Amino acid sequence: MTVRRTVATAHRVLRQLRHDPRTVALILAVPAVLMGLLAWILHGRAGDFNQFGPPLLGIFPLIVMFLVTSVATLRERTSGTLERLLTTPLSKADFVMGYALAFGLTAVIQGLVVSGLSFSLYGLHVSGSPWLVVVVAVADALLGTALGLSLSALASTEFQAVQFMPAFILPQLLLCGIIVPRSQLPPALHWLSDVLPMSYAVDATRQLSTSATVTSEFLLDIGVVAMFVVAALLLGAATLRRRTQ
Amino acid sequence: MEPAIRVEHLQVIRGGRTVVGDVSFTVPSGSLVGLLGPSGCGKTTLMRSLVGTQIVAGGSVELFGQPAGSPALRSQVGYVTQEPSVYSDLTVSENLRYFATVLAVPPTAAGRVIGEVGLGRHTDTVVGRLSGGEQARVSLATALLGSPRLLVLDEPTVGVDPLLRRDLWILFAALASSGTTLIVSSHVMEEAERCQRLLLMRDGQILADDSPEALLASTGSTDFESAFIALIESPPT
Ligand SMILES: Nc1ncnc2c1ncn2[C@@H]1O[C@H](COP(=O)(O)OP(=O)(O)O)[C@@H](O)[C@H]1O
Ligand SMILES: [Mg+2]
Numbered sequence: 001m002t003v004r005r006t007v008a009t010a011h012r013v014l015r016q017l018r019h020d021p022r023t024v025a026l027i028l029a030v031p032a033v034l035m036g037l038l039a040w041i042l043h044g045r046a047g048d049f050n051q052f053g054p055p056l057l058g059i060f061p062l063i064v065m066f067l068v069t070s071v072a073t074l075r076e077r078t079s080g081t082l083e084r085l086l087t088t089p090l091s092k093a094d095f096v097m098g099y100a101l102a103f104g105l106t107a108v109i110q111g112l113v114v115s116g117l118s119f120s121l122y123g124l125h126v127s128g129s130p131w132l133v134v135v136v137a138v139a140d141a142l143l144g145t146a147l148g149l150s151l152s153a154l155a156s157t158e159f160q161a162v163q164f165m166p167a168f169i170l171p172q173l174l175l176c177g178i179i180v181p182r183s184q185l186p187p188a189l190h191w192l193s194d195v196l197p198m199s200y201a202v203d204a205t206r207q208l209s210t211s212a213t214v215t216s217e218f219l220l221d222i223g224v225v226a227m228f229v230v231a232a233l234l235l236g237a238a239t240l241r242r243r244t245q
Numbered sequence: 246m247e248p249a250i251r252v253e254h255l256q257v258i259r260g261g262r263t264v265v266g267d268v269s270f271t272v273p274s275g276s277l278v279g280l281l282g283p284s285g286c287g288k289t290t291l292m293r294s295l296v297g298t299q300i301v302a303g304g305s306v307e308l309f310g311q312p313a314g315s316p317a318l319r320s321q322v323g324y325v326t327q328e329p330s331v332y333s334d335l336t337v338s339e340n341l342r343y344f345a346t347v348l349a350v351p352p353t354a355a356g357r358v359i360g361e362v363g364l365g366r367h368t369d370t371v372v373g374r375l376s377g378g379e380q381a382r383v384s385l386a387t388a389l390l391g392s393p394r395l396l397v398l399d400e401p402t403v404g405v406d407p408l409l410r411r412d413l414w415i416l417f418a419a420l421a422s423s424g425t426t427l428i429v430s431s432h433v434m435e436e437a438e439r440c441q442r443l444l445l446m447r448d449g450q451i452l453a454d455d456s457p458e459a460l461l462a463s464t465g466s467t468d469f470e471s472a473f474i475a476l477i478e479s480p481p482t
Contacts (some may be wrong), residue, residue, distance in 0.1 A: 004346060004349070005346065005347055008343055008346035008347060009343075009347075011343075012332070012335070012343040013340070015335060015339055016332060016334050016335060019334045019335065019371065020334060059349060079328075079330060079332075079333070080326045080328055080329075080330030081330045081331065083298055083330065084324065084326060084330040084387075086298070087296050087297070087298060087319060087322065087324045088319055088320070088344070088347050088348055088351065089319045089320050089347065089348065090347045091315075122373065188329065242297065242298060242314060243297065243298055243299065243300050244298060244299070244300065244313065245259060245260075245299075245300050
């Protein structure tokens, strides 16, 4: 892996985004609009908004970045650019880290937009620091990117890639503790939720909602999310094949 | 001198079918070799085996004495896939600057190769808005960036107008005379006359491995289309 090639790859991905301003607008606007909708739905029920708002503030960017990354990497696989790149000195890590860097930067801007609007315009309130909410939102978006990179290897068409959202993300949404607290799930489902990354992302925001200080549970949760990001990126690099049928 | 390409008993199975069967040949350094044969005969599969992206069932492929696909070869081999493999949502120069960094060549190389493939007017055009033939030339330009020792070009002249096709073949000949080895595939038999050596392929087999003149002489033909038919009807024993 070389820094030059990784940065060049990130730069190239960002340039592709720049040629597609509508996608950029959607990436930035969709989570912000959804949070506004949530605030409106829970109008006059500040307690509920403060309970459901923070976890969803991370989950919306996760879903958006998962879809964007799945389609972007699938396009590289099907257009032959990935095959060509892998015949050059570019390493698999350069490729994966380039994407992570480009979409990571996008996620920072997305996280600032959605959090900024939520805390100012929509009146969201947490006991902890709003900046830590931004950190969790960005970590979630990165998780979406990393999962998109690794899972897109399983898809051979764009139809399949898009279906991975309901197949891999929605079960996590059901099990992450938003609908039923994870401690009240049937034992098998509780165990399942323990091995899914979104559970930790939601737990982390829950810590921020209720606690004014940074708790060790928060650090543990965000650490687990970070580990899932690293693991998914490694898996993403491992699924790139120089030789194919 | 060590040959640029040495293929021995190469066999490739795709989709349960043998698409390249027991193929052997060598290509000396600095030659311009045409790989000709009808669509579906296995040209792309053979080229993928050369650059190390194809899973092979048997035999060996060596480039400059190293096994195909080995890391040391990655900066020495330029591969142009049959379908243009460049980013259609980037401009010509953005594509070339990215590949220049990947290949660790100075960005000025981008200007040189754009001229070589005759795309000077389209430097800042988004690739997706170019015609098929123009996109193929962008793809070719990226492979020329690193001045590789071996160029593997899969149907680079398809869809290119006759004048430009002639210019491309002049470019290929110039590259060969400066020491680059080129293997160029085509399903258009007339392109054979542009090559120094021909590999004629059919059904995953090499039918002939000869110079264009020798091929015409041995088959008693005046054009390559009839030479190819003659080879199929009465294969040399
Ligand atoms: N991905 C694939 N899976 C299975 N069979 C394939 C695949 N790609 C090509 N083939 C088959 O391999 C044979 C050779 O194809 P190819 O190398 O593309 O020929 P050419 O480049 O000469 O047109 C064809 O019969 C084709 O159907
Ligand atoms: Mg082909």
